[in-house]
Structures are given as structure tokens and as C-alpha cells.
Amino acid sequence: MAIVNTNLTLIELVYWICSAVALGAALTATFMSSIRFAILSLWVCGLAVGGIFLSQGAELLAITQWIISTLGALCFIFYSVMLGEYHSEETTPLKRKLVSAILPTLAGLGFSGVIWLGSRSLSSANAGANALNMAPPSPENAHNLATIGKSLMDKQFLSLQILGLTLFLVVVGAGVIARPEMKEKSS
Amino acid sequence: MMVLISALLGGTGIICLLYRKSFLGFLIGTQLLVLGASSMIVSIGVSSKVIDQGYLFGFFIVLGSVAQLIIGFALAVRLFYLKNRTGMDELRSLKH
Numbered sequence: 369m370a371i372v373n374t375n376l377t378l379i380e381l382v383y384w385i386c387s388a389v390a391l392g393a394a395l396t397a398t399f400m401s402s403i404r405f406a407i408l409s410l411w412v413c414g415l416a417v418g419g420i421f422l423s424q425g426a427e428l429l430a431i432t433q434w435i436i437s438t439l440g441a442l443c444f445i446f447y448s449v450m451l452g453e454y455h456s457e458e459t460t461p462l463k464r465k466l467v468s469a470i471l472p473t474l475a476g477l478g479f480s481g482v483i484w485l486g487s488r489s490l491s492s493a494n495a496g497a498n499a500l501n502m503a504p505p506s507p508e509n510a511h512n513l514a515t516i517g518k519s520l521m522d523k524q525f526l527s528l529q530i531l532g533l534t535l536f537l538v539v540v541g542a543g544v545i546a547r548p549e550m551k552e553k554s555s
Numbered sequence: 556m557m558v559l560i561s562a563l564l565g566g567t568g569i570i571c572l573l574y575r576k577s578f579l580g581f582l583i584g585t586q587l588l589v590l591g592a593s594s595m596i597v598s599i600g601v602s603s604k605v606i607d608q609g610y611l612f613g614f615f616i617v618l619g620s621v622a623q624l625i626i627g628f629a630l631a632v633r634l635f636y637l638k639n640r641t642g643m644d645e646l647r648s649l650k651h
Contacts, residue, residue: 394567472573480566487558538622542629
């Protein structure tokens with residue numbers, strides 16, 4: 369009933385809930401001293417961003433985001449256990465932590481402010497109206513999966529090939545970087 | 556408002572990049588930054604009525620973040636081989 373009274377559609381409600389969860393989880397992942405909870409928060413943040421994508425009608429992107437967030441969180445857990453950081457916690461005193469967090473917080477807020485002001489000026493210059501402040505769109509306006517796939521294969525085919533080649537090279541390069549030191553054979 | 560939320564998400568990533576002392580914390584910060592960037596691209600695409608391009612660009616950013624994550628983990632393993640720990644200060648030793 370509250371949804372009807374405030375004229376808030378279900379899609380908008382999902383959007384705002386996911387946004388709040390994403391921001392809260394991102395802050396937790398940033399400032400939590402335990403790496404375990406930071407990884408868990410990053411996973412929750414990725415799921416919430418996938419929810420944001422879903423509320424904007426991007427089903428393919430939402431599913432991709434959920435899969436990558438889950439696999440990424442698993443990799444983070446695996447590597448933190450392997451590198452001995454899973455149970456580690458920062459033992460810095462609270463006062464020193466607060467002092468060391470001031471400059472990064474100012475930098476992050478400045479970054480967000482610059483991006484937001486830039487997008488507002490771009491919006492007013494290009495569209496005239498305040499287009500970037502619009503409410504989240506309903507899924508009826510979203511393009512379906514077939515359109516996205518057709519556009520991906522027709523218009524962005526070269527980009528897709530380059531992305532695939534990049535991922536292949538990255539996997540090979542990661543194997544080379546992470547190889548153990550080999551002693552040179554004496555000839 | 557959509558862009559503001561994405562910008563705040565990316566700003567949180569910047570904070571994490573500068574605040575965390577370990578390499579895995581640094582990777583968490585880059586992931587948050589990529590999440591903010593992809594959601595911003597999608598939001599701008601929706602707002603500017605170029606929905607397809609926004610989705611596809613966000614798709615490429617998300618998959619590009621996978622490449623970044625793979626290389627980050629490989630560097631962490633390399634760092635652990637060389638220094639037996641994965642602090643950010645030890646990254647300079649990879650140059651030599």
C-alpha cells in the first residue's frame with residue numbers, strides 16, 4: 369500500500385534498495401579492517417549493482433555482473449587464504465586509522481563531486497533538460513536480449529574479438545607472471 | 556541522481572585504493588571503481604536514450620575488469636614468491 373501511496377513503482381523501489389545496499393557494502397568493503405568482511409561486502413556490492421542493472425532493463429549485464437562478482441569473490445577468498453591474509457586484521461589504533469582515512473575520503477568525495485558536476489554540465493549542454501536526473505526507466509522501455517545480441521554481433525564485432533583476444537593474452541600473461549623462479553641451466 | 560550514486564560508488568573505490576595497505580585491498584578498490592564506472596555508463600546510456608550502446612559499453616567494462624583482476628592476482632602471487640608478503644610497499648621491488 370505504501371508503494372501505491374507514494375507513487376513509487378516496484379522497479380524504482382528495487383533500484384533505490386539496490387543503490388543503498390551497494391553504497392553501504394562499498395563503504396563496508398573500504399573501511400572494514402578484516403579482509404574476510406571486505407571480500408563479503410564486495411560480493412554484496414556486486415550483487416546490488418547487478419540489481420541496479422536489472423532495474424534499468426539490462427538483463428544480460430545483470431546476469432554477467434552476478435556471475436563475475438560471485439567468481440571474483442571466490443577468487444579473492446582463495447587467494448587471501450593462499451597468501452595468508454584471510455584471518456589477518458589491521459591492528460592500527462583507531463585514532464591513527466581515522467587520521468589516515470581523512471585524505472582518501474576527501475579525494476573520493478572530490479572525485480564523486482567532479483564526476484557529478486561534469487555529468488550535470490554535459491546534460492544541460494547536450495539535452496537542454498536535466499536528463500540525468502530522471503527516474504529509473506521501466507523495463508518496458510528496455511531493449512530485449514535479442515536486440516543487444518544482434519547489436520553486439522553486428523556493430524561491435526571487432527570490439528568483441530579484441531576483448532576475447534585481450535582476455536586470452538591476459539590469461540597467458542598471468543601464467544607467465546605467476547610462474548615460480550626457475551634456475552638457469554648451466555650450459 | 557543515478558549518476559550521483561554511480562559517482563559515489565566510484566569515489567568509494569578511490570577511497571579504498573588510497574586507504575588500504577595490502578595488495579588484495581587495492582584490488583578490492585579497483586573492483587569498486589569498475590563497478591561505479593560500469594553503472595555510470597549504463598545510467599548515462601539510459602538517460603541519453605542510447606540504451607544499447609550504454610549496455611554494450613558497460614558489458615565491455617565488466618569483462619575488462621576480469622582481465623584486470625586476473626593480472627592483479629598473478630602479480631600478488633609473484634609478489635608473494637619474491638617477498639613472502641603482499642604489501643603495497645613491496646610492489647616497487649617488481650621493477651628489478
